[in-house]
Amino acid sequence: MSETVTASEAPRENYLNRDHSVASWLLTRDHKRIAILYLIGISIFFALGGLMAVLIRAELATPQGDLFPADVYNRLFTMHGILMIFFFLIPSIPAVLGNFLIPLMVGAKDLAFPRINLLSWYLYMVGASFTFVSMLWGGIDTGWTFYTPLSTTFATGQVLLTAVGIFIAGFSSILTGLNFIVTIHRMRAPGLTWFRLPLFVWAHYATSIIQVLGTPVIAITILLVGAERLFHIGVFDPKYGGDPVLFQHLFWFYSHPAVYIMILPAMGVISELVTCFSRKKIFGYHFIALSSLAIAVLGFLVWGHHLFISGQSVVAGTIFSFLSMFVAVPSAVKVFNWTATLYKGSVSLETPMLYALGFIGVFLIGGLTGVMLATLGIDIHVHDTYFIVAHFHYVMVGSAIMGYLGGMHFWWPKITGRLYPAFISKVAAVVVFIGFNVTFLPQFILGYLGMPRRYHTYAPEFQTWNVMSSAGATVLGIGYLLPVLYLLWSLKYGEKAPANPWHATGLEWQTASPPPLENFEVTPVVTEDPYSYPDGTLRPKEVPVGV
Amino acid sequence: MRTDTNPHGVDPVRMYVSIFGGLMALTALTVGVSFIDFAHHLPSGWLNVYNDAAAMAIALSKALLVVTFFMHVRHATRLTKIVIAGSMTFFLFLFAFTLADYFSRGWLGPPGK
DSSP states (O other), X not given: OOOOOOGXXXXXXXXXXXXXXHHHHHTOOOHHHHHHHHHHHHHHHHHHHHHHHHHHHHHTTSSXXXXXXXXXXXXXXXXXXXXXXXXXXXXXXXXXXIHHXXXXXXXXXXXXXXXXXXXXXXHHHHHHHXXXXXXHTTOOOSTTTTOTTIIIIIOOSSHHHHHHHHHHHHHHHHXXXXXXXXXXXXXXXXXXXXXXXXXXXXXXXXXXXXXXXXXXXXXXXXXXXXXXXXXXXXXXXXXXXXXXXXXXXXXHHHHHHHHHHHHHHHHHHHHHHHHHTTTXXXXXXXXXXXXXXXXXXXXXXXXXXXXXXXXXXXXXXXHHHHHHHHTHHHHHHHHHHHHHHHTTSOOOOOHHXXXXXXXXXXXXXXXXXXXXXXXXXXHHHHTTBHHHHHHHIIIIIIIHHHXXXXXXXXXXXXXXXXXXXXXXXXXXXXXXXXXXXXXXXXXXXXXXXXXXXXXXXXXXXXXXXXXXXXXXXXXXXXXXXXXXXXXXXXXXXXXXXXXXXXXXXXXXXXXXXXXXXXXXXXXXXXXXXXXXXXXXXOOOTTOOXXX | OOBTTBTXXXXXXXXXXXXXXXXXXXXXXXXXXXXXXXXXXXXXOSOOOHHHHHHXXXXXXXXXXXXXXXXXXXXXXXXXXXXXXXXXXXXXXHHHHHHHHHHHTTTSOSTTO
16 A cells, blocks of 8 residues: 655645635535534534433432423433434444545545535434424423324324424435445445455445435334324224334334444444554454344344334244344354454554443443343343343443444544544543443343333332442543543644554555545555554554544 | 447337326226225135235336336346345335234234233
């Protein structure tokens, strides 16, 4: 590959300083600027969703309903779920890091459809605005799952407005996925064959397939909820010949694979981090790449495990139980390959690597409890308890946010051209890991003891574990706040970043930090396999990794 | 498949008119069969779904016409055809597993019942 460009050689004009006008940002077709726009958008909605989590945990610190009546509490956890899932977790890594990095990683000047990319961001913002207005207007209390007949017949909140918001944002997701698929197929640099692609790109390719194939189903399902609510068309209402369980089939056909929209990109990030900070070629490249596709396909065949006690037939439940356990195989392939990569590697505990190791830990717990929940008998025992809450937070929140933060810390010098403080960022990574586990491990115990989810009051014997969970949430909140502060600080005061501060492989590190408008001065030519680190070689000591 | 007389995959207008006519005829057929209760005329089996099957068959035929001719898939590359086949496969997953639930209700009860 070509020589790296140092900071002093970096061109003075880059995508950030080329034009400072507001119009140049709002009308940009540059994938890097659109990634920054997404970063701002998802950060706002993460903060809002996080604020609701704080209120939920504050309420649950005592067994009584001290702070909110039941109805307000229902609206709080519903909007927390909707904001976090549809407007943070699903777009987080693909729309920010994927948008920024995929053209760079494949050696292209931009995504295949730059205008559609900008349209995706506008659709996301319009959808999020609808949902935000619905919140201000009283919100909804259906849970993020919109289960019928509650959502169609009995709920009194802004169901339609919120549904419209999610419907619109869904198109943003579809168009982003489409853009990635076409870019990866058509715009790879000369010599960049499929099996020379970074695993981050493979993970996003698999994610995009889910986005394109699954999202239309949730869009139609939400439309049907709206039509049922307005016109009583009778798709889900037994009074008119419909079936509420049909809603659950349609909803989970998308919403279970949506978990993989959140986790697969994070897995892509972790593959990059583990190999880079082990200074070792990744173990089992082909298996990791193809396991992403296997997860994308198998992820569509397991939705029925959400319906084990919803009236689904025992035969279907048994089939879905088996398939749900089967999806653990490609997930485990990744975990084993990451740990095998660490073996005899020259592991350095830089901030991104701390998040990567944290990811492996929390994903292991989330994944293994997933296998437990795929077992019919156990699932029936803990159904609708805090065990479920803890499980999906370990997978969707712990793992996906560990991946997101790890990726942000890894590519922040590339994105902004600035280094962040190394020590405080490592402290933050440890605080996030501790805070997360103190928050959610007690919830496994609470759930197993029988505490149901979605109630604002609970039996007094559950209080100790709830106080521990709320205390952990405070620690976690501090852990999330720290990166916001020091990353913003670094924009003005951080040391200028060289092109390749981590001495990583990959085309994105072969161009300046931040990259020029069209990414590369000359179209790169790829001549070797990815991750060609000299196995186990220590990184040169003079390489700057922080200020 | 492209031919020498049709090198760019552009079809004559009369073809589109014919397909449009076909779609209209199939729409009329959908309306027509909705007035027939097949269950009265055919032997009733364990699945009394003749009307549904007829409506779905017509809808599928219409979708195939639209995809093949109006969306120009018959002139498309092999990759496009693979994408469509893949999408249809996932669509079938949705139908097959959902129907697997509906058709198998009552086959097995909960343990002990």
